Amino acid sequence: MSDKLKLLKPATLILDDKSYSLPTYMGVEGERAIDITKLRNQTGYVTLDDGYGNTGACESAITYIDGEKGILRYRGYPIEELAEHSRFVEVSYLLLYGELPNSEQLLKFSTRLNESSIIHEDVHHFFNGFPRGSHPMGILATMVASLSTFYPLPDQLDADTEVQIVANLVSQVRTIAAFSYKKSIGEPLVYPSIKYKYTSNFLNMMFSSPVRDYQLDHDIVRAIDMLLILHADHEQNCSTSSVRTAGSSMANVYAVITAGIAA
Template sequence: MGDNSAKLEVGSKTNSLPVMNGTVGPDVIDISKLYADTGMFTYDPGFTSTASCESKITYIDGDEGILMYRGYPIEQLAEHGDFLETCYLLLYGELPTQGQKADFDNRVTHHTMVHEQMTRFFSGFRRDAHPMAVMVGVVGALSAFYHDSIDIADPYQRMVASVRMIAKMPTIAAMAYKYSIGQPFMYPKNSLDFTANFLHMCFAVPCDEYKVNPVLARAMDRIFILHADHEQNASTSTVRLAGSSGANPFACIAAGTPRLWGPAHGGANEAALDML
């Protein structure tokens, strides 16, 4: 926190508000004691001028074309790393060593399967249901299967939940796609890396051999890296708000999923892909 402060005049009273200096981006005025001092709230629809928390994870400047994870430019991560390495960076705050990377990859790989009973959830959806509608329901259903990693105060349980979510989300997405086109679900293969496994689950069929195109796998991996985190956006804020009550983390993720569906958020990416 810097030594400077901001002054706010309310009637005849002047209030001194601390100014916190950001490492990158604009400084912020700490108004956490404003109500106690003045009896007033601030009014900022859409949080357009409000930072709801302190974060060291992601910095985005869309006008300047800047995206950084933990201080690393996205260009470096996309060129020299892969998606799971980026996930490790986001979760732990630093890039993994070779041994840490191998251990993390192994943990994710062995959590990619979902409970067999979950396959029955898909039959309750229309074949022409939007994939995001299916994702909301099925991701929420994960909370009914996992009760051993829901204590947000326990770092180990938080990490277990994070690994499970990273591992199972592409499996659920691939299953939603397969269901929409009437093809059987394809199980994940531990012999494939994260992105190749996703393509396998989306496009392989039991009656034919499918070989993942490495060029397409690398391109998809870079897309995953670009979308690994998106700062304090609508879906992130929703998940944090739901999680603040100590709710099951899978249910919290399900709460944030439909926010990504909206045309002003993830829906914009969908529209861009439609144009391409």
């Protein structure tokens, strides 16, 4: 599917008896938009759209959602097709690179995620400061924010560094979630293992212990994997908008993601 906007006939706006021409576009899913980028410079006016209910903040070729019609597509692929035939790591690669991985690319990306799943040992002490019964999202937001102090970013980011940041986040959030659960029930932390794939690794960290192996159930692994796929991206929702706004200040990426978690 093409990810290019189609230029349509310009719209005409009349203000104070003057006519202004505004570009209009059609997206790949048939959505139409008026480009008001130059509106203020040309007219002195701004638009008022309380809650941004009628505003598209950016162009995107990643996700399309129509909740009323039950449509969700990642990179043009229907969610039904991805949920049935792909795994979460493959979908993550698709969202990141724009195409599904071949076997070599999948192995390389999966290995990178596994190698990025460990969090700094000193971060573990933070879990001890939360009251028992603390809300999981509050813990997650705090822990992700703390990672900004352990993983400072270079001033200049190249493509590989950007991919590594994504790998860290995708892997370390899973580890934080499992550690949070273990702390909430008073059990020892279980570290990630190279023996398991992404979702199986998460379940093993959640439910195994030094004195009890966790027997992975294929149906449960598949169900969790499908849930992760369904929630992998939700277009320009509140969290995404918060991340984009915080990111525009060039803040540390962990702090930026924390804004999305808290939104």
